[in-house]
């Protein structure tokens with residue numbers, strides 16, 4: 001075997017050790033162990049850098065019932081800190097650079113986002129060298145409104161009770177500017193192809209979309225997913241609900257579980273190679289990996305919290321996914 005062959009062999013062995021596993025650790029450290037140009041699709045739902053849901057996400061602080069109350073009384077997004085977006089951008093730029101490195105040429109990067117910090121995510125991915133191709137919208141109607149009334153603050157003002165009551169009455173319908181959020185944008189990015197789309201597909205087995213994957217009333221795949229019938233035209237699109245308790249499974253304490261159908265759909269659209277490898281560096285309860293497993297693809301998962309890895313492994317090990 002020549003030197004190049006030996007190097008290639010060594011490389012693939014390196015990836016083999018990670019294949020179909022979830023590795024515990026910080027994504028930025030673990031990704032470094034993945035070979036260059038070896039991943040077909042990265043599909044992930046990173047921390048959005050909202051209150052406590054950042055790159056230091058700790059299971060106990062987030063999933064504990066008491067702390068969930070804290071999050072409820074100070075809803076995510078309430079702390080309108082300008083640094084939040086910049087910190088997120090700086091961190092996600094590093095993540096996206098690593099994702100660029102490990103993706104095969106033409107490989108896709110799908111990243112769930114929040115409406116408020118989407119611009120930072122898309123810019124980080126763009127600045128890392130990936131091409132922003134589109135934006136999927138996952139639209140749903142079930143969500144809690146997070147806006148707050150001001151009575152509590154008016155009560156603390158040093159004015160008479162009469163003035164307080166008057167002010168409360170005047171502002172009774174006026175709340176903090178948080179609109180009820182009913183969609184999640186998903187960045188669709190691609191590593192530049194090596195040559196034309198055709199040359200790249202032949203060489204790297206990735207880079208085109210499978211348009212046989214129809215949605216809704218047998219329609220060409222679009223960038224809109226909705227869960228509730230809105231009207232006759234919208235109903236023709238792909239309807240995807242938030243995951244039910246049955247889908248998440250009874251032991252799943254993760255707060256931000258994504259729908260399995262949506263993850264499967266994005267993989268069906270973009271993975272051509274039967275031996276393809278899907279990466280999720282922020283695995284959580286493992287929805288992306290479960291989608292990859294259901295489609296008989298390889299995966300590599302990473303999460304910083306052992307508790308979520310245990311949940312994800314339990315989901316992956318339950319062969320009764322047909323029950324979902």
Ligand SMILES: C[S@@+](CC[C@H](N)C(=O)[O-])C[C@H]1O[C@@H](n2cnc3c(N)ncnc32)[C@H](O)[C@@H]1O
Pocket residue numbers: 025026027028044045046047048054055056057254256257258281282283284285286287288302303304305308
């Ligand atoms: C939004 S959740 C993913 C949820 C997942 N899509 C699901 O369906 O269950 C993000 C995950 O990123 C993990 N995380 C946060 N910071 C991390 C880091 N620096 N490295 C690796 N994982 C991290 C959290 O533990 C959390 O489980």
